[in-house]
Amino acid sequence: MEDNLIPAARPVTAYRDQPPALIRATDDASAVRIWLERYHRSPNTFRAYEREAHRFLGWAHMQGLAMGQITVEDANNYLRWLANPPQGIIGKKKRRGTDDWRPLNKPLSEKSLSHSRTILATLYRFMCDANYLTGNPFALVERIVVPKEPMERYLEKDLWQHLQDYLSDVLPTEPGVTQAHAERCGWIFTFLYHTGFRISELAGAKMGDFRQREGKWWLRVLGKGKKIDFVPVTDLLFVALGRYRISQGLSPLPSFAEETPVVGRVSKPQAPVTAQAIHKVIKQVFARFGAHLESQGQAALAQHVVRMSAHWMRHTTASHQLAEGVPFLHVSKNLRHGKPDTTMIYTHVERDQRHDAMRGFGKKPTA
Template sequence: MNPAVVPVDPTLAITLPTALDGSGGTNRAHGPHKQIAADTDVEAVRLWLAEYAASPHTLRSYRKEAVRLLLWATQTLGKPLSSLTREDFLLYERFLVAPTGDWADPELPRRGRTRRLFDGPLSERSQHQVLGILSGMLTYLVSAGYLAGNPLALRRRRTTSGKRSRRVERYLDHALWNHVLASVEQWPRLTERDEQHYERSRWLIRLLYHAALRVSEAAHAKAADFYQRRGKWWLHVVGKGGAEGEVPVSDALLSEFSRYRIFHGLPPVPSANEAGPAVMSIAGDDTRHLTPAAVYLIVKEVFRRAANALESTNPAGAATLHRASTHWLRHSAASHQADAGTDLRFIQKNLRHASIETTGIYLHAEDDRRHAETVGEADRSVPIDTAETTSSSLGPT
């Protein structure tokens, strides 16, 4: 079986050979206190995933990692998930660094039933995240009485003491963001559909940026989530794990929302009982929401077109835009708010971060100022022509 050709859907409908379904796994628990009725690995993993049914973004991420591991274990090692040992997971960690063959074949699509499962090597951060998700899954299955132990519990924990603090890098600086906005205005609008696509795309990227939304939050946002309180506009957001939050809506964003609605023949501002989505289908269908995948693809197209327009004059900027995705707009919003001097506590609330330490990674301005003043001071202290003259006149010592 081609490892990249997998029948995957929201119910984890993958079929494994009976000999590898985990019913006889060597790490299966055989105690009297089993908490679930599942007797195969797929059934057990499906129950674990069901715990996240109310969090679509988390569910998609967790299901992806479960599918990757199930297929890698059965097709590469010839073992069911419930027979994996710590040694096996060490091999999987090496595999994540450099997935090969059909696992990461660029000729295969990114989505669908015949998609590739990897886009390429995973970064150190992504590897850590993957193993954290899988360890959580195994811990759940141990608690459920399905597995006897969690091999990843033996993994050496990373120490954070003395770890170098880093700033987030996946964001657009002000110049690149302004270029993206200007680039969209150059899109051809020769047909009605061109015009519809243009209006939706320009509205979507502004919504993601100004409200610092995650892709799933933008996809599921309703028009009625925009509301007024004490004369100020706010956006009600349902985020990770169903957590609710409120984001201030600027006059600029409200104006863009009004423009988008007027284009589709709607009142400038929504009513409290309006059921339609904040971002509609290309023709303005207000009866259904976009999928997160559709939001992702629209934004990627915006970045791709902007990158292409920059290739000849700014190759580095073009390369950045080719890498950028929806989440970069959220990072950009936070970074730009921090650059403008917005109180870190307010940025934390705007991004709905549980910890203000997480929000702190967006503080670039102080680093920029320190770099400029340090380098500028060095440059001012020894002019280039003076340094060259001094060096040539000293001779050997």
Template sequence: MNLPVAVPESPDITLSLALPAALDGHDGTNRARSGHRQIAADSDVEAVRLWLAEYAGSPHTLRSYRKEAVRLLLWATRTLGKPLSSLTREDFLLYEQFLAAPTGDWADPARPRRGGARRLFDGPLSARSQHQALGIVSGLLSYLVSAGYLAGNPLALRRRTGATARRAPRVERYLDHALWDHVLASVEQWPRLTARDHQHYERSRWLIRLLYSTGLRVSEAANAKAADFYQRRGKWWLHVTGKGGSAGEVPVSTALMSDLARYRVFHGLASTPSGNETAAAVMSVAGDPHRHLTPAALYLIVKEVFRRAADMLAINDPAGATTLRRASTHWLRHSAATHQADAGNDLRFIQKNMRHASIQTTGIYLHAEDDVRHARTVQDQGDAVASEPHRAGRTHRDAS
């Protein structure tokens, strides 16, 4: 199997797949033939591209979703010789088997990790990754059904059984307290020999504190203005416009306001923002108050922070360095919620701070009870091992 297709790397909605006309989905057997269409797309790639456009403000999500869409489109057309819009439930049973054991060029280690001819898998997906991949694909299919493009979602028939149905999820993409402290300390070691270095240091220092302390999504941070910080009853709050234009308020600590003051004073602004300011909360490296950075730009800044922190940790803590290299902006949001839960903050308050629609979503950040269970279990096992020689000796004497 060859993959002569340019698979994009940048966090935009480009989806340059050269599919044969017979496999573009124009005549897919699962295409909706009646009802009112909500989209004008008339090929599978066009329809998928429109779905991806819904996530343009979330670079990390966009990358993940596009990866799964590319995998499915290529597998369907190259392996089955069918367009995405002709796939059946039986086809997706085969796809599940494929995700568990991709073979040949799909996971060929000789192929590069990047570029148009790169391998699309590093090996078999874990059960968790398979579940995540199929969940993303099911979301795509449901979107296309709602849009009047597909007649039905074959994955809606998928039976949730066993561990998948019973599993209580726990978020894993977060930094523990020690790693977060290391990230903060590592930034303080950045060189500041030139004006540009110093500007970059101050912006990076402020950005990671803003994302962590408020739990903002990267798109929310990119759109935030200094005027969104305001006081009520002597306490500071941040007004946030989130998903779908929904508004929320996040408590702001005295420490974060001090960090904001430091960042603003460095760029010649008043330490405290006024209510009629148009300045961005996170400015360009030179401090242009009228320039809002894109979510992709903020994403890359944070990735650099984590990469530098990982480099400093590589020798003494390779596992921690690996975690930091995987981390992204959304990990800071997860870290914020997890650390608030660890500190004993009321789950209802965390839900409001994260602006979750359901408190069940917030519940995935409760790790403290698991930590206690682990500590007690390991301690009990250690006590049992320590007393084993005594019991063994007593048993020997009794037998005598």
């Protein structure tokens, strides 16, 4: 982490008594760097925690406070600051150290506030366990309870079919799009739809992760918390896998422990790509698809599509699996949710089925 990410605060000796600390930190900035080092193997977690720590210590620096001087009242003030930030700090995010530091591009929602509180409580708990601090103010602030809203960020069946047709028939004819790029785009969307992978999981997936057991194909996945699991390979994904591999000059089926990335570079399929690169490709496809819809006179739908991101595909496959009658527990395991309650956000499927069942209620029977 760069030195200017977190401002140095007053030394720990200004507010810490015995017992001696278990970390060699001379100030808050170095203590936070030690904490962040615990997450270096999880890039997404590291970035989220680094962003929150930078934002919080930037605020504390403006208040003239060190971490050990933060009270419960201060913690509440910080959360209120995130919910209603002054206009001067809202804008395109810029790191501290610049003349126009912008830690927020908009006020945080209740869900984001809850996430911020959880991260900071985790940070303070580490500092207390390390004897660097003696209390955790964020563990004492009121918990922010966020209602679980039904998931709305998914592609409806007709729209998903329209997108598939676009990927196979229209995208290869778009200006500046090569056949190889179009094939890779189609493979990315097919893979995400049939597996429910996160893009970070896709970026780390190898062809050797496709495994056959007792005549059934499975896909090994290294998920959150470095947990290894297996996802069933659908018949359609299996066909798409063979077709994509042949287009890349590979054999139809992967070999055991094959290191070829599931998604590689267009010009060099053996070279892996980052999650950020995959996300960019997906956003570009949605942008092109939106422009295509607008050219067909579907401006409202086009505006909806261009707001979509990679995670919509994970929500889409979950919604479609439930709609097609895949048991709730199977869907939960396919998505590798730590708690079945997480899968409950897809209750819109049951809601739609309930609406269909009630449409004819009260009508007089036809003769």
